[in-house]
Amino acid sequence: MSTRIGLVGAGFIAGRHVESLTALDGVTVAGVADPQADRAQRLAERAGARAYATWEDLLGGETLDALYVCVPPHQHGAVEDAAVDAGLPLFVEKPLATDLPTAERLATRIEAAGLLTAVGYHWRYLDTLEQARALLADAPPRLLLGAWLDKAPNVPWWARQDQSGGQTVEQATHLLDVGRVLAGEVTGGFATGGRSPDGPGDVLDVCTASLRFASGAVGTFSNSCVAPRGYRIGVQVVAPGLGLDLTEHDLRITDAAGERTVPRQRDPIAAEDAAFVAAVRGEGDDVRAPYAEALRTHRLAVAVARAAADGGTVQL
Numbered sequence: 001m002s003t004r005i006g007l008v009g010a011g012f013i014a015g016r017h018v019e020s021l022t023a024l025d026g027v028t029v030a031g032v033a034d035p036q037a038d039r040a041q042r043l044a045e046r047a048g049a050r051a052y053a054t055w056e057d058l059l060g061g062e063t064l065d066a067l068y069v070c071v072p073p074h075q076h077g078a079v080e081d082a083a084v085d086a087g088l089p090l091f092v093e094k095p096l097a098t099d100l101p102t103a104e105r106l107a108t109r110i111e112a113a114g115l116l117t118a119v120g121y122h123w124r125y126l127d128t129l130e131q132a133r134a135l136l137a138d139a140p141p142r143l144l145l146g147a148w149l150d151k152a153p154n155v156p157w158w159a160r161q162d163q164s165g166g167q168t169v170e171q172a173t174h175l176l177d178v179g180r181v182l183a184g185e186v187t188g189g190f191a192t193g194g195r196s197p198d199g200p201g202d203v204l205d206v207c208t209a210s211l212r213f214a215s216g217a218v219g220t221f222s223n224s225c226v227a228p229r230g231y232r233i234g235v236q237v238v239a240p241g242l243g244l245d246l247t248e249h250d251l252r253i254t255d256a257a258g259e260r261t262v263p264r265q266r267d268p269i270a271a272e273d274a275a276f277v278a279a280v281r282g283e284g285d286d287v288r289a290p291y292a293e294a295l296r297t298h299r300l301a302v303a304v305a306r307a308a309a310d311g312g313t314v315q316l
C-alpha cells in the first residue's frame with residue numbers, strides 16, 4: 001500500500017521534498033496546502049496531488065500517513081497541534097519556531113503522544129559528516145569555527161524578526177546542529193551582534209558567538225546576511241593532528257598524510273526523506289533529528305540570538 005503524504009507550504013523547500021518523495025517507490029504525495037493558490041496548484045501538479053488553500057482543508061480532504069510542515073518559522077504551532085491530535089507522523093522543517101516557548105510546548109505534546117517526528121536538519125545525512133565523525137572518534141574536537149556568510153534569502157518573511165526569528169535561528173541553526181553532532185553539548189558562552197539601519201529588515205545582520213562545549217572544546221559561530229552571495233557556509237574543526245572543513249558539498253581533510261577533499265556522495269535531503277518514510281512504514285530507524293533532538297539545537301540557537309541581541313551571555 002502506498003504511503004500517503006500531505007505537504008503544508010508549497011514554497012522552495014516543499015519543492016525539494018516533492019522532488020525526493022516522488023522518487024521513492026510506494027509514496028503518494030496526496031495533497032499540498034498553501035494560501036498562495038498558484039503555488040499550491042503548481043506544486044500539486046508536479047506531485048500528482050490535490051491542491052488545498054489551508055492545512056485544515058488538506059487534513060479534512062485526505063487520508064494521510066504523514067504530514068510535512070514546510071511553512072515560514074512564524075507559522076508553526078496550530079498545524080503541529082492538529083497533527084498531534086490526529087496521531088499523524090510529522091516532518092517539520094527547521095527552525096521549529098521563531099521562539100522557544102512554541103517549540104517547548106509542541107515538544108511536550110509530541111512526547112506525550114509518542115508521535116513519530118523528524119526535523120529538517122538535513123546536514124545530519126551528509127555522508128561527509130559521518131566521515132568527519134569517524135575521524136574525530138580518535139581525535140576529539142578542540143576548536144570549531146562555524147560561519148554562515150550569505151545574502152538574505154529573497155522571501156518576504158525572512159528579514160522580519162517576528163516572522164523568521166533572525167538569521168541565527170533560521171539559518172545558522174544548521175551549523176550549531178553540526179557543532180552538537182561533532183562536539184556534543186554547549187554549556188555556555190558569549191555572543192554579540194549588530195543591526196544595520198539600512199537593513200535587511202529588522203534582523204541582526206551580523207552575529208558572532210564564542211561557545212564552550214561540555215567536552216572542553218570551544219567554538220565560534222558567526223553569521224551575516226550582507227554578503228553578496230553564500231560564499232562561506234560551513235564548519236571547520238581542529239582536533240589533535242587533524243583539521244576538517246565541512247560544507248554542504250564536501251569535506252576537506254588535513255592530517256599527517258596531507259590534504260584531500262572528499263565530495264559528498266548523496267543528496268542529504270533525499271536521504272532524510274527516505275529515512276523518514278521508512279520510519280513511517282515501520283521499516284527503518286534512521287531519523288537523526290526527531291523533534292526532541294531538534295529542540296536542543298533550537299534552544300541553543302535561540303540562546304545565542306538572544307545573547308547577541310541584548311546581553312552577551314549565552315544562557316542555556
Ligand SMILES: NC(=O)c1ccc[n+]([C@@H]2O[C@H](COP(=O)([O-])OP(=O)(O)OC[C@H]3O[C@@H](n4cnc5c(N)ncnc54)[C@H](O)[C@@H]3O)[C@@H](O)[C@H]2O)c1
Nearest residue numbers: 009010011012013033034070071073075093094095120155
Ligand atoms: N532544510 C533546509 O536547508 C531548508 C532550506 C530552505 C528552507 N527551509 C525552511 O523551510 C521553511 C520554509 O522555507 P521556504 O524557503 O520554503 O519558504 P517559502 O517562502 O519559499 O515558502 C513558504 C510557503 O509557505 C506558505 N505558507 C505560509 N503560511 C502557511 C500556512 N499557514 N499554511 C500553509 N502554507 C503556508 C507560503 O505561502 C509559502 O508559499 C523555513 O522555515 C525555512 O527555514 C529549510
